[in-house]
Structure formats: structure tokens, C-alpha cells
Amino acid sequence: MATISDIARHANVSKTTVSRVLNGRPDVDRATAERIRQVVAELGYVPSASARALVNGRAKCVGLLIPSLDLAWVLPLVEGVADLVEAREHTLTLHTIARGQESLAAISAQVNARVIDGLIAVVPRGLETWLRGFVERGLPIALIDDQDLVPSVPRIWATDQVGGLDAGRHLVALGRMPAAAITGPLDSIGGRARLDGFRRALAEASMPFDPSLVREGDWTIASGWDGMRALLATHPELRAVFAANDLMAIGAMRAIVDSGRRVPDDIAVVGYDDIPFAAQMIPALTTIRQPLADMARAAAAAVLDALAGQPWEPGPHLFETSLVVRESCGAAATTSRLTERR
Amino acid sequence: MATISDIARHANVSKTTVSRVLNGRPDVDRATAERIRQVVAELGYVPSASARALVNGRAKCVGLLIPSLDLAWVLPLVEGVADLVEAREHTLTLHTIARGQESLAAISAQVNARVIDGLIAVVPRGLETWLRGFVERGLPIALIDDQDLVPSVPRIWATDQVGGLDAGRHLVALGRMPAAAITGPLDSIGGRARLDGFRRALAEASMPFDPSLVREGDWTIASGWDGMRALLATHPELRAVFAANDLMAIGAMRAIVDSGRRVPDDIAVVGYDDIPFAAQMIPALTTIRQPLADMARAAAAAVLDALAGQPWEPGPHLFETSLVVRESCGAAATTSRLTERR
DNA sequence: CTGTTAGCGCATTCAC
DNA sequence: GTGAATGCGCTAACAG
Numbered sequence: 001m002a003t004i005s006d007i008a009r010h011a012n013v014s015k016t017t018v019s020r021v022l023n024g025r026p027d028v029d030r031a032t033a034e035r036i037r038q039v040v041a042e043l044g045y046v047p048s049a050s051a052r053a054l055v056n057g058r059a060k061c062v063g064l065l066i067p068s069l070d071l072a073w074v075l076p077l078v079e080g081v082a083d084l085v086e087a088r089e090h091t092l093t094l095h096t097i098a099r100g101q102e103s104l105a106a107i108s109a110q111v112n113a114r115v116i117d118g119l120i121a122v123v124p125r126g127l128e129t130w131l132r133g134f135v136e137r138g139l140p141i142a143l144i145d146d147q148d149l150v151p152s153v154p155r156i157w158a159t160d161q162v163g164g165l166d167a168g169r170h171l172v173a174l175g176r177m178p179a180a181a182i183t184g185p186l187d188s189i190g191g192r193a194r195l196d197g198f199r200r201a202l203a204e205a206s207m208p209f210d211p212s213l214v215r216e217g218d219w220t221i222a223s224g225w226d227g228m229r230a231l232l233a234t235h236p237e238l239r240a241v242f243a244a245n246d247l248m249a250i251g252a253m254r255a256i257v258d259s260g261r262r263v264p265d266d267i268a269v270v271g272y273d274d275i276p277f278a279a280q281m282i283p284a285l286t287t288i289r290q291p292l293a294d295m296a297r298a299a300a301a302a303v304l305d306a307l308a309g310q311p312w313e314p315g316p317h318l319f320e321t322s323l324v325v326r327e328s329c330g331a332a333a334t335t336s337r338l339t340e341r342r
Numbered sequence: 343m344a345t346i347s348d349i350a351r352h353a354n355v356s357k358t359t360v361s362r363v364l365n366g367r368p369d370v371d372r373a374t375a376e377r378i379r380q381v382v383a384e385l386g387y388v389p390s391a392s393a394r395a396l397v398n399g400r401a402k403c404v405g406l407l408i409p410s411l412d413l414a415w416v417l418p419l420v421e422g423v424a425d426l427v428e429a430r431e432h433t434l435t436l437h438t439i440a441r442g443q444e445s446l447a448a449i450s451a452q453v454n455a456r457v458i459d460g461l462i463a464v465v466p467r468g469l470e471t472w473l474r475g476f477v478e479r480g481l482p483i484a485l486i487d488d489q490d491l492v493p494s495v496p497r498i499w500a501t502d503q504v505g506g507l508d509a510g511r512h513l514v515a516l517g518r519m520p521a522a523a524i525t526g527p528l529d530s531i532g533g534r535a536r537l538d539g540f541r542r543a544l545a546e547a548s549m550p551f552d553p554s555l556v557r558e559g560d561w562t563i564a565s566g567w568d569g570m571r572a573l574l575a576t577h578p579e580l581r582a583v584f585a586a587n588d589l590m591a592i593g594a595m596r597a598i599v600d601s602g603r604r605v606p607d608d609i610a611v612v613g614y615d616d617i618p619f620a621a622q623m624i625p626a627l628t629t630i631r632q633p634l635a636d637m638a639r640a641a642a643a644a645v646l647d648a649l650a651g652q653p654w655e656p657g658p659h660l661f662e663t664s665l666v667v668r669e670s671c672g673a674a675a676t677t678s679r680l681t682e683r684r
Numbered sequence: 685c686t687g688t689t690a691g692c693g694c695a696t697t698c699a700c
Numbered sequence: 701g702t703g704a705a706t707g708c709g710c711t712a713a714c715a716g
Contacts, residue, residue, distance in 0.1 A: 280563065356703045
């Protein structure tokens with residue numbers, strides 16, 4: 001492997017000059033610069049990332065921390081982040097907390113060893129302490145969908161309450177009452193906001209709100225299934241259900257079918273997130289779309305900007321949700337299905 | 343940030359000695375070692391990764407190259423790799439070829455800059471040249487599901503033909519004839535092998551093989567949908583279809599439903615891969631399971647072992663496929679559904 | 685415009 | 701058992 005010294009020797013200049021043209025400094029003679037570039041190309045020279053990292057104090061690398069890849073809604077996030085990080089010529093490292101504390105310790109080690117310059121985190125509860133530690137050490141961080149637990153960093157968020165509202169309104173407009181809700185954990189901001197929105201939609205329509213029509217889930221398919229089964233048992237007259245994420249909606253759909261009912265004929269379901277598979281379900285899932293990839297790009301941009309020395313913008317960055325009407329509520333625009341699949 | 347010098351000073355020893363205990367060398371006095379460890383803990387010292395990388399020539403980092411995160415079957419692969427890489431105390435960088443040549447160039451740059459010590463690649467066609475280049479530069483590589491295009495590296499594979507055979511046998515046993523097939527690209531080894539297995543199953547049962555019952559897809563949902571529509575148009579008497587991957591199977595299911603038929607009542611479908619969502623489809627998809635996560639771990643192990651100086655085992659590593667019976671063929675073990683969902 | 689000197693943080697000879 | 705010196709490949713003063 002060629003080093004900067006090799007280039008310097010072959011081009012009859014000092015390492016410094018080579019370094020200058022490598023970093024695009026203007027104060028180099030056109031001719032020498034060209035000659036150096038020539039040699040660089042001939043020898044196929046590429047500067048050592050570790051040497052640069054050592055001297056610059058930056059590895060040009062950002063980490064992405066996610067709870068797990070099992071959660072389908074993280075995929076658009078990973079894609080969005082990967083996209084921007086690569087475009088800005090940084091490396092992306094992937095970290096999950098699949099192995100619990102052990103994983104956290106590993107990530108913490110990476111941070112301390114300065115292998116990553118910044119972190120984009122999709123925060124599960126219970127990570128605040130670690131994250132705060134990182135912030136204190138001066139690590140640029142952006143949080144996606146967080147719990148407001150780590151203040152003074154950029155937080156990327158979507159309009160949860162509006163989302164719940166739109167979901168509820170859709171069901172109301174379709175006359176699918178009574179409608180139940182399977183919520184996210186109610187000790188999470190997002191979980192509460194989505195439910196609040198839903199309740200507001202009912203209130204708008206002067207529909208009574210029945211607490212027994214609400215089941216608290218934990219974002220998993222299994223909890224959606226459980227919640228729906230319970231709901232169906234106690235409220236056989238149900239006409240619709242709003243699940244606070246698509247995973248739970250999928251679980252709910254299964255429970256509905258298992259009970260011998262049909263979607264959407266007997267029960268309408270609207271989900272939340274618009275994960276890639278929502279459009280592939282049969283019937284295709286009507287859902288509240290979060291612009292996950294855009295949110296991810298915003299998060300990545302925040303830490304990348306910070307690393308580039310640009311103004312740091314702590315606080316919430318809000319993104320808009322939107323209702324995606326498909327088949328699971330019986331109000332499908334049939335043609336759209338085809339479009340989505342090609 | 344504390345450096346090794348700080349530790350040395352605080353512990354009244356030389357940097358050399360600190361380095362020794364840090365790297366677990368035996369030739370250090372018990373007491374001094376203990377004292378040093380003490381100081382390290384107190385100051386929360388963590389060695390700089392870049393400094394180490396520079397002097398060791400290794401960054402303790404391996405890259406994972408995948409075509410895209412949109413392909414659901416890569417998820418278990420990413421998980422498997424992430425799992426093992428983390429366990430072996432390395433960093434995992436993620437690379438997609440979402441932006442085509444540009445992406446490749448970026449990855450190539452990373453390799454040349456020595457940010458990664460090894461590479462695990464899920465090889466789409468068209469990458470052979472790049473990959474060969476990496477191999478020539480001495481980069482440890484493992485290939486998952488490759489096309490046999492890069493010889494002399496470990497290649498992780500599953501028993502494609504057996505998979506196709508099992509799928510065909512299942513349909514034969516169920517009496518679901520005539521059965522069609524939507525294949526992968528027939529210029530890929532895997533695509534051909536799965537079809538060959540399927541044909542063998544028909545031959546075993548002395549069923550005639552009708553070429554018009556075979557449609558070539560490209561692994562995408564859209565191609566599964568297209569293929570199924572064409573099949574249905576020309577062969578309305580169809581009773582079953584074998585799709586060479588789950589994505590195409592999902593597309594096929596949609597086409598079947600769009601045509602007014604039902605799965606599995608009218609047409610049985612069996613897929614291939616067992617992606618996470620296969621079990622969540624309604625009806626749940628019967629499929630040929632590839633132990634994707636295990637395969638990924640094997641790939642990761644191969645490059646990690648190579649990096650650890652252990653024997654390099656080029657050539658194919660074969661994994662076994664297995665039939666997972668769910669609902670889409672009408673032969674469901676009903677209880678299993680619940681188990682899978684919890 | 686260019687080269688000399690120094691040092692980033694660590695591991696590794698080689699002495700002692 | 702321990703330490704002083706040297707260098708990994710690169711960038712950053714500081715001179716000229």
C-alpha cells in the first residue's frame with residue numbers, strides 16, 4: 001500500500017505539499033498539484049483513514065443506534081440515514097441493543113474509543129442515561145421519535161396527535177362505529193398523543209368515548225393480537241379498530257380473521273407508520289404515514305451538520321403525518337394498489 | 343480525554359507498561375498491573391481506536407454489503423452478521439448499493455482507506471469485478487448467496503435444489519395440480535436450482551412438465567404479481583404456484599386475490615426464504631425456509647476467523663433448507679400460528 | 685508557493 | 701519486570 005511519502009517521493013515534493021493537494025488547499029501551484037494528482041492516480045493511492053482520524057480527531061463515521069431490525073418501521077429509517085451519511089462521505093456503523101446491557105456497553109466503548117463522531121439514535125426507553133452520558137462527552141446526537149428524555153439535542157418527531165386525529169376522522173367518516181383503539185405504551189409520549197388524537201376525532205363527532213374500547217399494547221404484533229382478541233371478546237359489536245402502529249394492526253388483523261370475522265367487511269382497521277409491508281397485506285392496510293425516511297435524513301443531517309461545524313439546532317423537528325387510504329377500511333381507491341406495487 | 347500517557351503518569355509507570363496490561367501481556371507484576379487497572383477505571387480511560395488502528399494496521403471493523411434494505415430477506419442476514427460481529431468485538435459498517443456506481447465507489451474508497459478489515463457481501467450480479475479487486479488486495483471476504491463468480495473465498499449457500507424439491511413435493515402430496523412456478527432469474531444459479539428441484543418433484547410423481555407453467559421473475563413483488571397474472575390468464579385451471587422467493591409469492595398472492603380467487607381455497611402458494619413477514623401474511627405463507635441468520639453468522643465467522651489469523655476456508659458452506667407449513671397451501675397446523683406470533 | 689519540524693496515541697523493538 | 705526510543709501515516713504550525 002502506497003503512503004503519502006511514496007507520493008511525495010515520486011512527485012519530488014514534500015509530504016506537506018501532497019497533503020495540501022489531497023485536502024484541496026488553494027495555495028499550491030497548478031502544475032505541481034496536477035503532477036501530484038497524476039502520481040496519486042498512477043499509484044492508486046488512498047489516504048489511510050486511521051491516520052487521518054488520529055490526527056484530525058474525527059473518523060468521519062456516524063453510528064446509528066436502533067432497538068432491533070425486527071421492528072419493520074426502522075427499515076426506512078436505516079435507509080434514510082444510510083443514504084445521507086453516504087452522500088456526505090461518512091461511514092455508517094450499525095448498532096442494535098439486541099443483547100441488552102452488553103450491547104450498550106459495546107456501543108459506549110465505541111463512543112469512548114472515538115470510532116464514531118456522532119450518533120443517530122432511535123430511543124427505546126431505558127437508554128436515557130447512556131445517551132446523556134454521550135451528550136455530556138460532547139458527542140453530536142440526534143434522536144428520532146424520542147421520549148423527550150434527553151433535552152438539548154435535536155429531536156425528530158412527527159405529528160402524532162394529528163395522526164391519531166386523522167385515523168379517527170377516517171373511521172368516523174366511514175361510519176365505522178363503535179371503533180376501538182389499541183394504543184402504544186401510555187407512558188410514552190407518542191403512545192399517548194396518538195390516542196389523544198383519536199379521542200379528539202370521536203369528540204368532534206360527538207361520539208361518546210368508551211374507555212373499555214381502549215387496550216394498551218407495546219408496539220408488537222403479539223400485543224396487537226392480544227388486544228384485538230380481548231376487544232372482540234368484550235365488544236362483539238365492534239366495527240373498527242385503530243392500532244397505534246402497523247405491527248399491532250397486523251396482529252389485530254390476524255386476531256380478527258382468527259375470530260371468523262373479515263377485514264374490512266366486518267371490521268375496519270387503520271394502522272400507523274406505513275411500514276413497507278403495510279401495502280402488501282391482504283387487504284392492504286390503511287394507515288397513517290410517517291415520513292420515516294425523511295425523518296431519518298433530517299436526523300442524519302443534524303449530526304452531520306454539527307460535525308461540519310454548522311449551527312446546532314436542538315429541540316424538536318416536526319414532520320407531518322398523512323392518511324394513506326388502502327383497503328382495510330373498505331374505502332379503497334382500487335387503482336392505487338397497482339401503482340404501489342410496481 | 344485521557345490518553346495512555348495520562349494513565350502512565352498517574353500510575354507512575356511508563357506508557358509501555360500500561361500498554362502491556364491493556365493488551366493482557368503476562369509479563370507484568372501483579373501489583374503494578376492492578377494499580378494500572380485501577381487508574382484506568384478511575385479516569386474512564388479507553389484507548390483511541392484510530393491510534394490503535396494506525397499502529398496495528400487493523401481497525402477491528404468489518405463491512406456488510408447488501409443490495410438494499412427493501413429486500414426483506416436481507417434483514418435476518420443483517421441481524422445475524424450484526425450479532426456475531428458485535429460479539430467478537432468488532433464494529434459493523436453497513437453499505438448498500440442504492441446509489442449504484444456511486445455507492446460502489448464509496449465502498450471501494452472505504453476499503454482502500456482501510457476503514458474496514460473485512461467484508462461480508464450479499465452479491466448482486468454485476469459486482470464481481472469490484473469484489474475480485476478487493477480479494478486481490480488481500481481483503482478477507484465472505485459471500486452469501488453468490489453466483490460462483492468470485493472463486494477462492496468462502497461462499498455461504500443453502501440447498502436450493504432441495505428447497506425446490508420440497509416445495510414441489512408438498513404441492514404434489516396435497517394434490518394441487520396443475521402447479522405453476524414463478525422463478526428467479528434463470529441466469530442465476532439459485533434461480534435455476536430452485537426450479538430444477540421443483541421439476542424433479544413433478545418428475546418423481548410422474549407428472550408432465552409444462553413449460554408454459556413457468557414464468558421467470560426477478561425476485562421482486564412486482565414480478566411475482568406480473569407472473570401470476572399472466573399464468574392465471576393462460577391457465578385458469580391452475581391449483582397451485584411455487585414462487586422462488588417470498589417476495590414474489592406475496593406478489594402472486596395479490597394477483598390471485600385481484601383475480602377474484604382465494605388462497606388457499608382456489609390456489610395454493612408456497613414461497614421461499616421465510617422472510618419475517620411470511621408468517622404474518624393472511625393466509626400465513628407456507629414456504630421453504632433458509633436459515634438466513636445462521637448463514638449470516640457463518641459468513642461473519644469466516645471473515646472474523648480470517649482476521650484472527652485462523653485458517654481460511656474458501657469454497658461453499660452449505661446450509662439446509664426446510665419446509666415450513668403454514669396456511670397458504672391449505673395444510674396448516676393451526677396452532678403453530680399462535681406460537682410464531684408470540 | 686514550498687519544505688522542515690513536530691506530534692496525534694499507541695505498540696513495539698531493544699536495552700536495562 | 702520495566703522503560704526509552706522509534707515509527708505507524710498523516711496534518712499543522714512555522715519558516716523561508
